[in-house]
Amino acid sequence: MPPISPTSGNDLELKTDNQLEIESIDFFVRMMSMLGMPRSVGEIYGLLYFSKIPLPMDQIVSRLGISLGSASQGLKTLRALKAVRTNYVPGDRRDHYQAETEFRRLFANFIKEEIMPHMESARDRIDRMENSLPKSDDENEEFYKIRIEKLKRLTRAGSRLLPALAGLLKF
Amino acid sequence: MPPISPTSGNDLELKTDNQLEIESIDFFVRMMSMLGMPRSVGEIYGLLYFSKIPLPMDQIVSRLGISLGSASQGLKTLRALKAVRTNYVPGDRRDHYQAETEFRRLFANFIKEEIMPHMESARDRIDRMENSLPKSDDENEEFYKIRIEKLKRLTRAGSRLLPALAGLLKF
DNA sequence: CAAAGTTTTCAAAAAAAAATGAAATTAGCA
DNA sequence: TGCTAATTTCATTTTTTTTTGAAAACTTTG
Numbered sequence: 001m002p003p004i005s006p007t008s009g010n011d012l013e014l015k016t017d018n019q020l021e022i023e024s025i026d027f028f029v030r031m032m033s034m035l036g037m038p039r040s041v042g043e044i045y046g047l048l049y050f051s052k053i054p055l056p057m058d059q060i061v062s063r064l065g066i067s068l069g070s071a072s073q074g075l076k077t078l079r080a081l082k083a084v085r086t087n088y089v090p091g092d093r094r095d096h097y098q099a100e101t102e103f104r105r106l107f108a109n110f111i112k113e114e115i116m117p118h119m120e121s122a123r124d125r126i127d128r129m130e131n132s133l134p135k136s137d138d139e140n141e142e143f144y145k146i147r148i149e150k151l152k153r154l155t156r157a158g159s160r161l162l163p164a165l166a167g168l169l170k171f
Numbered sequence: 172m173p174p175i176s177p178t179s180g181n182d183l184e185l186k187t188d189n190q191l192e193i194e195s196i197d198f199f200v201r202m203m204s205m206l207g208m209p210r211s212v213g214e215i216y217g218l219l220y221f222s223k224i225p226l227p228m229d230q231i232v233s234r235l236g237i238s239l240g241s242a243s244q245g246l247k248t249l250r251a252l253k254a255v256r257t258n259y260v261p262g263d264r265r266d267h268y269q270a271e272t273e274f275r276r277l278f279a280n281f282i283k284e285e286i287m288p289h290m291e292s293a294r295d296r297i298d299r300m301e302n303s304l305p306k307s308d309d310e311n312e313e314f315y316k317i318r319i320e321k322l323k324r325l326t327r328a329g330s331r332l333l334p335a336l337a338g339l340l341k342f
Numbered sequence: 343c344a345a346a347g348t349t350t351t352c353a354a355a356a357a358a359a360a361a362t363g364a365a366a367t368t369a370g371c372a
Numbered sequence: 373t374g375c376t377a378a379t380t381t382c383a384t385t386t387t388t389t390t391t392t393g394a395a396a397a398c399t400t401t402g
Contacts, residue, residue: 019303020300020303020304020315023296023299023300023303024300026296027293027296027297027300027322030289030292030293030296031289031293034207034286034289036205036207038389038390038391039390039391040390040391049318050315050318052311052314056348057348057349058348066391066392067391067392067393068348068349068350068392068393068394069350069351069352069391069392069393069394070390070391070392071349072349072350072351073350073351073390073391075349076350093347093348093399093400093401094347094348094349095348095349101318101321103321103324103325115205118201118202118205121201122198122201122202125194125197125198125201126198128194129191129194129195129198132190132191132194133191140223143223144191144221147220147221147272150272150274151198153274154274157340157341161336161339161340165332165336168332169328169332170328209359209360209361210360210361211360211361227378228378228379229378237361237362238361238362238363239362239363239364239378239379239380240361240362240363240364240380240381240382241360241361241362242379243379243380243381244360244361244380244381246379247380264369264370264371264377264378265377265378265379266378266379343402344401344402345400345401345402346399346400346401346402347398347399347400347401348397348398348399348400349396349397349398349399350395350396350397350398351394351395351396351397352392352393352394352395352396353392353393353394353395354391354392354393355390355391355392355393356389356390356391356392357388357389357390357391358387358388358389358390359386359387359388359389360385360386360387360388361384361385361386361387362382362383362384362385362386363382363383363384363385364381364382364383364384365380365381365382365383366379366380366381366382367378367379367380367381368377368378368379368380369376369377369378369379370375370376370377370378371374371375371376371377372373372374372375372376
């Protein structure tokens, strides 16, 4: 699955261009995979990250050699994370995609979309733990209470710290 | 796959015990899975987290209804993360496992073991990107340089910030 | 409003990850 | 040292996730 020629350029540029693209795709495939994102999402973002011009989906498909379905689904994911924006191109009815390269914003969105919902349901589960604690105290009650308290502190710290984290990124 | 009786207690205690255990296992399965850990790892940690006494592997196996292989592999992972410690019990030749419940320490270890190695190889990959930049400048060189610079800042920020993060957890 | 181009959806296939179970290894004890 | 319990390893199976590809659903425009 060799990538198809970039929009501009002669052979030498092309080769160089591709080399950077390949490294970029490699980079983001790994980074995204750390964040639990599928390969295709990393590939798409990696391609767009070093593309000077916004690319339509069919170009993404042909350059990466992935299926339309993957591309569509991957772009949907990236849109949800606000990691790509669509660009209007006059006289072309395809959407043109461009990478959002401000990592601070990307990060903030990731936390909001992917992490925070889990924090909330974690709190619910801790509440349920408290309810399943016996009112009638047994010898272990104190032990259990301490463990539950630790979980509460953990989720509280997470809920406060994670959203603040993006702000700390002083690039 | 019903969990087998806890080491101590009558029927009522048992039931209550199990309820908390179930919630705990549920909680940690999800939390660990957010961090990319397999189900079994979350189950084991969740079980140990609310266990007052350290448990040998065969008890973990029978209570969770997982295989020996899973348990062994899961405990290996947890040991690598220092999320469990082994306990010596006189007159018993099995290892007894106990959960490390100080989340700050757990977190610090996770960052060190699971994240930092990736940051390092990310730097290598960025170096390779710079090498694949054409010396002979083309019209895009400036654009590429800026993109690469952003990646450098990202990895630098990550390498500084993440290890510091654990310290911020003021439980 | 029809036709062509574009994108989404989703059942099926493929790939990747995790769990199993039994053989191999290791470690404690008599 | 030899025996046995405990643990690890790893090829195979199972489960889960991701990708594919083609049909359905939109959308623009002639």
